[in-house]
Amino acid sequence: MSGTHRRAGLSRPFAFWLIATVQCLLLFASSAPSPLYAVYQGQWHFSAGMLTAIFAMYALTLLAALLVVGKLSDHIGRRKVLGAALVVEVVSMLLFITADGVGPLLAARAAQGLATGAATGATSSALLDLQPPHRPRLGPLVNSLAPIAGLALGALGSGLLVEYAPAPEVLVYALLLAAFALAALVTPLLPETSPGRPGAAASLVPRLAVPRRIRPLFLTVAPSLVAVWAVGGLYMSLGPSIAAHTLRLGGHLVGGLVIFAQTGSGAVGALLRRGKPPRATMTLGFAAFLIGIGTTLGALAVPSPALFFAGIVIAGYGFGTGFLGAFQTIAPLAEPDERAGLMAGMYVVCYLGFSVPAVIAGLAVQRYGLGPTTTVYSVAVMALAVVACAGLLVQGRGEKRAATAPYGGLPPAPQPARAADADHL
Template structure:
C-alpha cells in the first residue's frame, strides 16, 4: 500500500491513522473497487428471488415490489443526496453510505419474511444511490492527468460489470455453496468492511463549502436549448433500462418458468449475459463516435430483444441466449453513448441537474415496467408477460432509431 505523510500532520503529532493517506493512484483503484462492490451487492439478491419465493411462497407481484422498493430508495437518494458530497466532502458521504449498506446486509442475513426483505432492499437502495454519485465524482477528482478519459470509462464500465459479477457470483454460491440465503451477504459484509477501511485511508478530494442543506432540495430541469437533444435520448434510455429491469427482476424466474432451467447458476448467468456483455461493449466502443454508438445501441437492443422473443416463443435456449448477448451490447452502448452525449451537451453548471433528470428517467424505466410485469405475470402468466414486455422494448428500440435519425436530420 502506498501512503504519504503530510508535513502538517507530522508536525502536530497526529495519530498515524490520520497521517497516512492512500496515494492518488491507489485511491483511484480503491474507489473503482468500492464501486464494483456496491453494484455487485445491488444485483446479488436477483438470483435469490426464486429461492425466497420457494421458501416463503410469495407471488411474482411481491417479487417485483421487492425489486422496485430498492429503486425507490435509490432514486430518492440520487435526487436528495446527489450533490451533498460537493459541500461536505466525499469521505463523509461514502462512509455513511457504507454504514447504511452494512445495516442492509445485516437485515438480509436476518431476513425470515418478506417484510424484512423489503426493509433491507429499501435501505440498500438509499445506500447505493448515495454512493453512486459520490463514487463517480471521486473518480473524476482522482483521474490521473496522463489519462484524462479514465474516470469516464470506469463510470461507464463498472455499473454493468458489477451487476454481472453480483448476479453470477450469487448464482454460483446458491447452486454450489451452503447457506444460499446467507453466505453471499456475509461475503459482501467483508467487502464493505474493506471499503470502510479504504475510505478511512483515502484523501479527501472535495473542499468543504456552504450550501449543504440547500443541496438536499431536489432540482430537476432541462435547459430549453437542450430539450430537443434530451428528448431524442429518452427512447433509448427507457428501452435499455426497462430491459435491464426485466432481467434483474424476472430474468431468473423466466429461466425457470419459460425455459425450464432450474439451475441457480443459470439464473445468475441470465443477468450476467446482459450486463457483462454491456460492460465489455462499453469498453470496446469507448473511442467510437457517439452518434454511431447510439445507432448501434438502438439497432442491437431492437434486434437482440426480438431474437430473445423468438427464443421465448419457440422455447429455444440458444436463441434466448444469443438475443440476450446482442441486447447486452446494445445495453452497454446505450449507457456509454446516452450519458456521454449529455456530458458533451451540457455546460459544467448544467450537468448535475441534467444527469439527475436522466438518471430519474432511467430508474423509473428500470422499476415501473418491472412492477407492471410482476402484476401481469400473476394474472396472465409469465410466458405471455415476457412476450408483451419484449415487444414493448422492440418498439422502443425502433423509436430510438427514428428519434436519432430525426435529430441528426
C-alpha cells in the same frame, strides 16, 4: 473548502480505481439477491407480484436517494457522502443475513437502495474528478462499465453460491459485509475532489439538476436509457422465472446466468467501444438492443434456450454500448460543481426505467401469465428504442447541417450565463 482540494493519504490514481471498485461492489450487491429469489419463494411462499415488489423496493428507494441526496456531494464533499452510504450498505447486509421473512427482506432492499442511490452521485462524480487529464474518456468509460460489470458478477457469483455452496442466503452477504466494512474504513483516506459550495440544505429539495444548456441532448437520450434499463429490470426480477417456466431450464444457477449473459456482454461491449465516437457508439448500441430483443422474442415463441441466450447477449451488448455512448456524450458537458447533480439526473432516468416497468410486469404476470407479459413488455421497449433512435438520428443530421452551413443557417444561440444555467428541471 478552498479551491485547492485537500489531499488525503491515497494517491489520485489509486483512489480512482478504488472508487471504481466500490461502485462495482455496490451493483454486485444489488444483483446478488436475484438468484436467491427462488430460494426465498420456496421458504416464504410469496407470489410473483411480491417478488417484483421486493425488487422494486430497492429501485424506488434508490430513486428517492438520488433525488434527495444525489447532488449533496457537490456541496459537502464526495468522501462524507460516500462514507455515510457505505455505513448504510453495511446495515443492509446485516439485514439480509438476519432476514427471516418478506418484511425483513423488504427492509434490507430498502436500506440497500438508499445506500446505492446516495453513493451514486458521489462515486460517479469522483471518477470524473480523478480521471487523468490526458485521458478524458476514462471517467465516462469506467462510470458506464463498473455498474454493468457489478451487476453481471453479482448475479453469477450469487448463482454459483446458491447452486454449490452451503447457506448461500448468508454466505454471499457475509462476504459483501466484510468488503463494505473495509471500504468504509478506507474512505477517509481518499483525496477530496469537490470544491464544496453553499446550498447543501437547498440541494436536498428533490429535483433533476440538469443544466439548461444540456437539457435538449439529455431529453433526446433519456428514452433510450429508459428502454435499455427496462429490459435490465425485467431480467433482474423475472429472468429466473422466464428461464424456468418458459424455457423449461432448471437449477438456481440459470437465473444468474440470464443476468450475467445480459450484463456481462454489456461490459464487454463497453470495453470494445472505448475510444470510439460517442454518438456512433450510442446509436450502434441501441440498434443492437433492438436486434437482441427481437431475437429473444423469437426464442420464446419457438421456444429455444440457445436462441434466447444469443438474443440476451446481443441485447446486453446494446445495453452496455448505448449506456457508454450516452455517458460519453453528456458527462463531459458538466462543470465540476454540476457533476453530482447531472449524474444523479441520468441515473434517475435509468432507474425509473429499471423499476417501474418491472413492477407493472410483475402485476401483469399474475393476471395474464409470464409468456404474454414478457412479449408485450419486449415489444413496448422495442418501440421506445425505435423512437429514441429516430430522435438521435434527426438531431445528428441537424447538427451536421448546422456545421456545414455556417453562413446559410441561423447563428448559434448564445450560451446562457452560469447563473441562468443553475435552473433545474
